[in-house]
Amino acid sequence: MPVSTTALLPLLLIALLLGLAGCAAQAPPAPPVAPPPPPAELRDIQTLPQDVAAYFDALSLDRPLLSARAQADMAARLRELHFAPWHRAKPAHARADALWGLAGLAANRHYGENLRPLGPEFRVQMEALCQAESYPNLMRPAIATANTSLRVLPTQRPGFLKPDKPGEGYPFDYWQNSALLAGTPVLATQLSADGAWVLVEGRVAAGWVSVRDIAFVDEAFMAQWESLPLAAITREGAPVLASFADEAFPAAHLFAGRIGTLLPLLDTGVWGSGGDASGAGGPTLLAPAREASGRALSLAVRLNPDEAAPVPLPLTPRTYARLANQLMGQPYGWGGYLENRDCSALLLDLYAPFGIFLPRNSRQQSRQGEWTSFAELAAPAKEALLLERGQPLLTLVYKPGHIMLYLGRKDGRAVILHDVWGLRTKSEAGKEGRYVVGRVAITTVTPGAEVPEVVRSGLLLPTFDGMTNVGAPPVAAPALAR
Numbered sequence: 001m002p003v004s005t006t007a008l009l010p011l012l013l014i015a016l017l018l019g020l021a022g023c024a025a026q027a028p029p030a031p032p033v034a035p036p037p038p039p040a041e042l043r044d045i046q047t048l049p050q051d052v053a054a055y056f057d058a059l060s061l062d063r064p065l066l067s068a069r070a071q072a073d074m075a076a077r078l079r080e081l082h083f084a085p086w087h088r089a090k091p092a093h094a095r096a097d098a099l100w101g102l103a104g105l106a107a108n109r110h111y112g113e114n115l116r117p118l119g120p121e122f123r124v125q126m127e128a129l130c131q132a133e134s135y136p137n138l139m140r141p142a143i144a145t146a147n148t149s150l151r152v153l154p155t156q157r158p159g160f161l162k163p164d165k166p167g168e169g170y171p172f173d174y175w176q177n178s179a180l181l182a183g184t185p186v187l188a189t190q191l192s193a194d195g196a197w198v199l200v201e202g203r204v205a206a207g208w209v210s211v212r213d214i215a216f217v218d219e220a221f222m223a224q225w226e227s228l229p230l231a232a233i234t235r236e237g238a239p240v241l242a243s244f245a246d247e248a249f250p251a252a253h254l255f256a257g258r259i260g261t262l263l264p265l266l267d268t269g270v271w272g273s274g275g276d277a278s279g280a281g282g283p284t285l286l287a288p289a290r291e292a293s294g295r296a297l298s299l300a301v302r303l304n305p306d307e308a309a310p311v312p313l314p315l316t317p318r319t320y321a322r323l324a325n326q327l328m329g330q331p332y333g334w335g336g337y338l339e340n341r342d343c344s345a346l347l348l349d350l351y352a353p354f355g356i357f358l359p360r361n362s363r364q365q366s367r368q369g370e371w372t373s374f375a376e377l378a379a380p381a382k383e384a385l386l387l388e389r390g391q392p393l394l395t396l397v398y399k400p401g402h403i404m405l406y407l408g409r410k411d412g413r414a415v416i417l418h419d420v421w422g423l424r425t426k427s428e429a430g431k432e433g434r435y436v437v438g439r440v441a442i443t444t445v446t447p448g449a450e451v452p453e454v455v456r457s458g459l460l461l462p463t464f465d466g467m468t469n470v471g472a473p474p475v476a477a478p479a480l481a482r
Contacts, residue, residue, distance in 0.1 A: 042435075043450045044443035048410060050328050052321035052442070055392065055408040055415060061318040065393055066471055075312040075355025079230060082203050082262060085187040086141040086222050092201050092480045095135045098189065099199075100482055101152035101175065102127060110159035110174065118159065129154045129192045136189040141222065142200065142214045143185055145290040146255050149336055150178040150207025154197035166434045167422070172334050178205035178360055178481065179336025179345060182240070182255040183263045183288055185225075186214065204348065204360040205481040215288060215296035224286070224298060228264035230311040231285050232353030233257035236326045238307040240287050242299045254287050254299070257307065259323050260349025263287060265310055266300055283308045312355030320393050324350055324417060332421045332438045343403050346419040346440060347396065350405075356470060360481035366398035366465070370472035379462040383445055386414045386467060394471040397445075399463040406467065413444045423460070425453035432457070 053061060066074075091098060104110075105123040112118050130153070131137070152159070152175045163169035180186070180202055190199035197208045217225075238257035244250060269281040282305040289297040313319050327350070333340020341349065344365055348358045358365050372389060374382045386397065387409055395406040397416060404418035420441065422434035435454055437447070445461045448454030 042437065042441075042443065042447050044447045045437075045441050048415065048442050048444070050325075050442050052324045052393075052407060052417065053318060055410060056317040056321075061321075062316050065315045065317070065391070070471065071312045071315060071355050074357065075230075078311075078352065078355050078357040081357055082230070083185050083222075083226055085201050085203065086185050086217070086226075088187050088201070091136050091139075091187070091189045093206060093482055095132060097482050098135060098206065099130050099132050102130060102132060104152075104159075104174070109161060111161070111163055111169075113158050115160070115163045115169075118157075122157075126153050126155065129194060129197065130190070131193050134190075138188050138191050138198070140188045140216050141185070142188045142198070142216045143221075143288045143296050144180045144182050144202075144209070144213060145215050145288045145296070146213040147182050147258060147339060148180050148209050148213040149176060150180050150200070150202070150205050150209060151175055151197075152177050152207060154192045154199075154208040166424075166432050171332070171337050171421075173337055176335035176337045177207040179333075179339065179341075180205075180207075180209060180213075181258055181261045183261055185217075185222075188214065188216070201480060204358075211294070212290070215290035216294055217296045221296055221298055225264050228266065228286065230262045231265035231283060231308045232311050232313065233259060233261040233263070233303075233307065234309050234313070234323060234353060235259075235304075235307040238303060240285075240301050240303070242287070242289065242301060254289055254301070257303070258349070259326065260345075260352045262311065262352060263308075265308075268310060269305060281305070309353065311353060313353045315354045315356075315393070317393060320350070320354075323353060327440050328442070330419075330440050332419055332440075334421070341419055341440070342421075343419045347403060347405060351470070358470070362398060362401060362403035364481070365396060365403050366468050369396070369468040369470040371466060371468045373466040374464050375466070379459075382464050383414050383461060386445070386464075390414070390467060391469055391471065394469055395467050396470060397467045398465050399460070400465065407442065410444075415442060416445060417442050420447075423448045423451075423454045424457040425451070426457035427453060428456075 105126060108120060110118050158173035159175040160172060161168040161174060184202050186200035186202045188198045188200050196211055198211050198214060199208050236259050240254045240257050241251040242254055264286040265283060266286060267284040269283045282303045284300055284302050285308060286298050287301045289299050291297055331340045332342060334342050336345060344360060344362045347365060351358050358368055386406060390406040392406060392408040397404040397406055404416040407415045407417055409415060420437045422436040425433040425435050435448055435451055446459045449459060
């Protein structure tokens with residue numbers, strides 16, 4: 001017997017409701033709420049004054065941190081080391097150390113700018129250019145005529161390790177050894193096979209530079225430069241210009257002066273207190289230039305009153321802050337990559353105007369004074385010892401691979417100035433990463449304490465090895481970074 005449509009309606013409605021209930025039960029669960037992203041800026045950088053002078057009271061801002069005698073002795077040592085490359089009878093490095101980059105190529109572990117392996121053909125090319133069997137084939141005194149890079153190999157091409165690994169890849173170009181500031185005396189020890197690159201040794205480091213960025217000096221040039229007192233550039237980026245009696249082209253840009261640049265001083269101009277020049281007359285310095293023949297020229301250059309000062313500047317918190325604050329926030333640059341500074345280059349350049357020599361790398365710097373070990377101390381005890389014995393602006397804090405400057409205390413915490421790439425992170429799943437800071441900053445000794453991924457990986461303070469007072473005599477002769 002056929003069933004009427006009217007009779008089927010209740011059954012159809014029940015089936016429809018049961019079907020909808022079944023669909024709802026089978027729907028995928030709502031995705032879990034994603035954890036909040038890490039803060040765009042470290043809390044320390046947001047809350048701490050990014051001004052060195054803010055950590056000193058008004059009465060201490062102009063108080064010298066070292067005696068005039070101590071600074072004079074340190075400045076004499078810096079001067080001797082600065083010009084030392086011109087007087088070496090042989091290279092500071094044996095062949096294997098001077099050309100150590102060739103050994104690093106054997107493993108074929110490096111990647112180029114396209115993040116592809118460099119390959120064996122790159123190694124063959126570098127070996128041919130270095131012509132190691134002829135080392136040293138040059139041995140001529142020279143001078144840097146531009147701000148340039150000291151390269152591990154005679155190439156501008158980068159050498160990255162494992163680009164997808166945290167702490168490797170950009171900006172860690174392992175063919176970048178250091179930076180070379182214009183006006184730095186060097187010893188040229190090796191010419192590349194194509195004549196485009198020269199291996200040089202400077203005050204603190206060695207490496208390959210483009211032949212266009214150096215000029216060869218003679219006895220008269222060296223005698224003139226060594227007979228004059230030194231001046232330090234005190235304004236980052238100050239243009240160093242050569243003047244010409246030509247209305248159409250009155251001046252030529254030689255290079256940008258950088259904090260850390262040292263040049264001979266011809267005339268001081270009119271100087272005020274605290275290392276500041278006042279009045280209309282600025283200082284006149286000597287600057288190097290390169291002739292087409294490769295010979296060095298010595299040119300008199302006039303700077304503005306606030307752009308240079310005689311070495312050593314008085315080491316007071318105010319003067320140090322005036323230099324350091326110009327570099328605050330500057331990008332991090334491994335080995336001087338892209339003309340930026342890394343942690344040790346920051347301190348090397350900041351101390352030079354005060355006549356204080358520092359070697360190139362962080363471990364060497366940590367031994368250039370009176371060393372205090374943090375071995376066997378727990379993290380809170382390390383900070384307590386730093387607060388007790390640390391001398392603001394004279395104490396360097398060291399951990400393997402990183403160097404920092406102690407500024408003093410803020411709200412009971414130790415505060416440091418450093419140039420840092422990033423802080424190690426670890427996800428809940430255990431994956432390693434980096435919280436990138438990437439610049440010069442003032443922080444506590446536990447930056448990132450508010451970031452769970454940083455805390456999970458481990459804060460900075462527990463890794464501190466010790467501290468050194470650079471105002472004390474060094475315990476050993478400085479080593480030249482290869």
